[in-house]
Amino acid sequence: MPEGNELHRFAEQQGEKFSGHQVKVDAPNGRFEEGAALLTGRKLLAVDAFGKHLFYNFGRDRQLHVHLGLFGRFRDGAMPHPEPKGALRLRISDEQHWIELRGPTACEVLNDTKRDELLARIGPDPLREDAKPAAVIARIQRSKSSIGLLLMDQSVIGGIGNIYRAELLFRAGLSPFQTGASVEKKRLNKLWRDAKALMLAGMKDRRIVTTDPKDRPHSTGRARSGEAHYAYHRTGKPCFRCGTAIKSAPMAGRTLYWCPQCQAGLP
DNA sequence: GTGGGATGGGCAA
DNA sequence: TGCCCCTCCCACA
Numbered sequence: 001m002p003e004g005n006e007l008h009r010f011a012e013q014q015g016e017k018f019s020g021h022q023v024k025v026d027a028p029n030g031r032f033e034e035g036a037a038l039l040t041g042r043k044l045l046a047v048d049a050f051g052k053h054l055f056y057n058f059g060r061d062r063q064l065h066v067h068l069g070l071f072g073r074f075r076d077g078a079m080p081h082p083e084p085k086g087a088l089r090l091r092i093s094d095e096q097h098w099i100e101l102r103g104p105t106a107c108e109v110l111n112d113t114k115r116d117e118l119l120a121r122i123g124p125d126p127l128r129e130d131a132k133p134a135a136v137i138a139r140i141q142r143s144k145s146s147i148g149l150l151l152m153d154q155s156v157i158g159g160i161g162n163i164y165r166a167e168l169l170f171r172a173g174l175s176p177f178q179t180g181a182s183v184e185k186k187r188l189n190k191l192w193r194d195a196k197a198l199m200l201a202g203m204k205d206r207r208i209v210t211t212d213p214k215d216r217p218h219s220t221g222r223a224r225s226g227e228a229h230y231a232y233h234r235t236g237k238p239c240f241r242c243g244t245a246i247k248s249a250p251m252a253g254r255t256l257y258w259c260p261q262c263q264a265g266l267p
Numbered sequence: 268g269t270g271g272g273a274t275g276g277g278c279a280a
Numbered sequence: 281t282g283c284c285c286c287t288c289c290c291a292c293a
Binding site: 069070071072073086087102103104105252253 | 281282285286287288
C-alpha cells in the first residue's frame with residue numbers, strides 16, 4: 001500500500017509510542033520466531049524510515065528491518081491485543097500499545113553492518129531533512145534510461161512509488177518515456193522540490209493529493225475521491241487540464257499513467 | 268462468491 | 281523479462 005509518505009508516518013507514530021520502552025516482540029504465525037526471540041524484552045531505541053524501508057533500532061547491533069512491499073500492512077491499537085487473526089508475521093507491544101504486521105516483503109533482524117549496506121543502496125529520500133538532490137540529479141542526467149523508470153528506481157531516489165511517479169511527471173510536464181539525460185537540470189531541481197512538498201503533504205494528510213484545486217471539477221474544499229490525482233489510475237478519463245484521455249501502459253511490470261497531450265515530451 | 272490487480276522488490280535467466 | 285512473495289479489496293457475477 002504505501003509510498004514514502006506513509007512509511008515516514010509509520011516511523012514517526014511508532015517511534016512516539018515505543019521509543020525508549022522495553023517491548024515485547026512475537027510472531028504469531030511462526031515465520032519470524034527466531035528474529036522475535038532476538039528482540040523481545042529489549043528496549044526499542046528508535047524507529048526510522050529511509051525511502052520505503054523501516055529500521056527499528058534495538059541497540060547492541062540489532063536492527064529490525066521491515067519492508068512492506070506491495071502487500072504488507074500495519075495495524076495498531078491500545079492494549080490488550082485483539083485475538084490474532086490470519087497470517088500475523090510480527091507484533092510489537094508494550095503495556096499501552098500494540099502494532100501488528102502482515103504480509104511484508106522483508107521482516108528480518110540485521111546487524112549494523114548489514115543495515116548500512118542496505119542503506120547504501122537507497123538513493124536520497126526527499127522526506128529526510130539531510131537529503132541532498134545533487135546526486136539524484138547527476139544520476140538522472142547521465143542516464144539513457146527513461147525518466148519514468150529512473151523515478152521508480154530506489155537506488156536513484158528513495159520513497160517514490162507508482163502514484164508519485166505518475167503525478168510528479170504530470171506536474172512537471174515530462175513524458176515518462178524521455179531519457180533522464182534529456183531533462184534539463186533546472187527541471188530536475190524543480191521536480192525534487194515538488195516531490196518533497198507533495199510527500200510532506202501526503203505524510204500530514206495520510207493521503208496522496210497532487211491536484212491543484214483550480215484544476216479540480218469541484219475546486220473548493222477537500223479533493224474528492226477521483227479528483228486527487230491527475231493521471232494515476234485515470235485511464236481513459238479526461239485530463240483535468242486539457243481534456244485528453246489519460247493513457248496507461250505497463251512499464252517494467254508496473255502500470256504507468258500519463259496525459260499524452262500535457263506530457264508530450266520533447267518538442 | 269471469486270478472481271484479478273495493487274501505492275514493491277529480489278532474484279534467476 | 282518474468283516469477284515469486286503471499287494480503288486486501290473491489291468489480292463483477
